[in-house]
Amino acid sequence: MxxxxxxxxxxxxxxxxxxxxxxxxxxxxxxxxxxxxxxxxxxxxxxxxxxxxxxxxxxxxxxxxxxxxxxxxxxxxxxxxxxxxxxxxxxxxxxxxxxxxxxxxxxxxxxxxxxxxxxxxxxxxxxxHALDWLKHAVGEEEIARRVKNSLKGLKVANYYGCMYTRPRHIFPEKDKGPGSESTAKPHFMDDILAAAGAQNVDFPLKTACCGGAHSLSDSDTSTKLVLNILTTAEACGADVIATECPTCHTGLEMHQIRAEKVMGRKTHVKILYFTQLLGMALGLSPNKVAVQENFSDARPLLKEKGLA
Amino acid sequence: MTHRPRRSIEEITDRTDRIIGAPTEALAASAPALADELLAMGEDVLDAWLIGKGQTPTAELSEGFRLLAQHRQAARGNPSFNACRETCRELVYHHNLIRLSPTGEDAPRNIRLGAMVLRHLALFVEGKLVADGLGDFCCSSRPIRQGEQAELKTEAL
CATH class of the missing domain: 1.20.1050.140 (Glutathione S-transferase Yfyf (Class Pi); Chain A, domain 2)
Incomplete structure (x- = not known):
């Protein structure tokens, strides 16, 4: 509980x-x-x-x-x-x-x-973090029990970004064995969304840099880094990249658009906050979790998957 | 220490693009060699960084891999380099996956994913090199390093 x-x-x-x-x-x-x-x-x-x-x-x-x-x-x-x-x-x-x-x-x-x-x-x-909060205050069993609209069939690449686990020494509660978060292979978001029915894909860039800090000062590098994250997620079979950081999320969305406009590289994977996915699994409407505010329009996909 | 010619980061990103786009049969036919090539190119990327920093890249191994020893060397005194720590480890992991089952049906997929991981490492290091001539790229840890030498602006407050 x-x-x-x-x-x-x-x-x-x-x-x-x-x-x-x-x-x-x-x-x-x-x-x-x-x-x-x-x-x-x-x-x-x-x-x-x-x-x-x-x-x-x-x-x-x-x-x-x-x-x-x-x-x-x-x-x-x-x-x-x-x-x-x-x-x-x-x-x-x-x-x-x-x-x-x-x-x-x-x-x-x-x-x-x-x-x-x-x-x-x-x-x-x-x-x-919000991940610790939901993991510890509620837990996977209770989340699974509360699911009204399973994410079943939705393939998710969980993207944690670089600041959630680094540097390790400022997170003394991590890497403490079973039940704790891992700095090398974080899994709390995977656990929570799996409890909501999602099929997590094995994503090798879950803590890789998105170039967020240089999104404006060195846009080309940021776009290349984001494009690589997006294409890798697609290669892993993901329909959606789940995020838990507003900087990463905005960077992925904006550079997805920029990659298409500047480099002619279109990617189709959708980007959603993990709280949006979890909220819909709990029965909240897409509007209630502000899906309409995302640049990456996931509504057709969500409709196809029975979530909207 | 490697005795083969090092590839530039540009050559590496070109090569990774070609590997990712190669036909599955071609990848399957050369899986062990490609696994080794990906790892060697990862070492070249970190060599570029270390040499750029005026250091001699280590020839030692960490957990059996020179790449991990290089990463440890590069991150020493430069915590922002830890932003690619797991990327290096993922490259080693994919190398091992391919090497463990070079004829397995997943080998071509693992080669492509390994190449994508390598491309991320190359882009990250290239970004760091380009930003301002070995300047800072990563946002998260720069102040931790700077904090040791910085003149505190707070003194004036």
Missing amino acids: GEQKYKKVAYYPGCALESSGHAYNASTKAVGKELGLDLVEIDNWNCCGAMEVKNIDPKIQTYLSARNLSITEEMGFDTVMAPCNGCYHNLKKAEYDLSHDAKSVEVNDRLSQKAGHKTYEPGKVETI
């Missing part, structure tokens, strides 16, 4: 889920509601520091992420769920840095005092 402590958690959507990743936000909330889970958005949250601040000064990024953890704690939560890989990574990195780096502790303390809020101390809040 899942672990009680994850049934009501603080929710940190992050900037992307309020813009390009809106469909991920909508589908995550819809799935949570359908499964009886509570997400309480943290008050007055700020950017996690993403890539931009991190590239200027990593200590400021650590502070920005720590502020969100501090608010989470002040709200009385010991767990915060961040569905975006970038946010998840940065919150975990802040936790690690504040446990291991005296200079980070000093900067965080100084800036927290100046900003007038409590200094976050490591160990007070656990950061989890």
Whole structure:
């Protein structure tokens, strides 16, 4: 039946889920509601520091992420769920840095005092990803029991991107044997979607780089990397690439279009957030999980598979 | 250490495209040789990176493979290179799959997938090389490395 402590958690959507990743936000909330889970958005949250601040000064990024953890704690939560890989990574990195780096502790303390809020101390809040949340709060057995519209017949390549598992040292809970996530071969998304009836394909690029950070500054490289991910997924027999990161998702969608326009390479595989697939399996309508917001129009495929 | 001529990344991506597009029968007929060629081209890709960084590529093996030792060498002090760690391991895995069953019906498919994995490694390293002359490409770990030397902007706050 899942672990009680994850049934009501603080929710940190992050900037992307309020813009390009809106469909991920909508589908995550819809799935949570359908499964009886509570997400309480943290008050007055700020950017996690993403890539931009991190590239200027990593200590400021650590502070920005720590502020969100501090608010989470002040709200009385010991767990915060961040569905975006970038946010998840940065919150975990802040936790690690504040446990291991005296200079980070000093900067965080100084800036927290100046900003007038409590200094976050490591160990007070656990950061989890949406995959951890569903895996631990609900679990495959319960998901399978709740499925109303099986994903049976849908071949899925699960794409985790590069930030969900790297660097390994900031994810101490991973690689702990049965039941834990693997950094080398992540499987939580595979497990969840298999419970919803999907046929996962063996996809060798599930943690490969999508070129997301250079999507604009070096578009050609990003397009080539994405095209290779798309063609490999198709070679593996996938109908759909399931994503769990708004940056990867947007990159796959936009560069799928760009690959066709600039390189004349058309690919047919559809790109959907894993929460959209899970939501439809739980009986939610495609509109409820915001499938219409995706650039990659999966509606004909979903109709063909009886999901829409 | 390899004594054969190294291929450029451009030659490697061209070759992978040809392998991926080759007829199934042709792949089946040369499965063991193609498995070795894919792995050797992976080593060439990492050689390009290491030489570009002014290092001498290692001749040692890690878990029985030079490619994995090269990756370990390349990632030392440069954590962003870990973004291709699993790609290297997948290349080794596909090499093993083909070598274990070179006449199996899956061999041509595994060769194509191995070539796609190799192409990803080549594109990733090429991107890193091109970005700004051995500059940073990966977003996730750059600050971890930079953090050791960076002048903290926070000092001014």
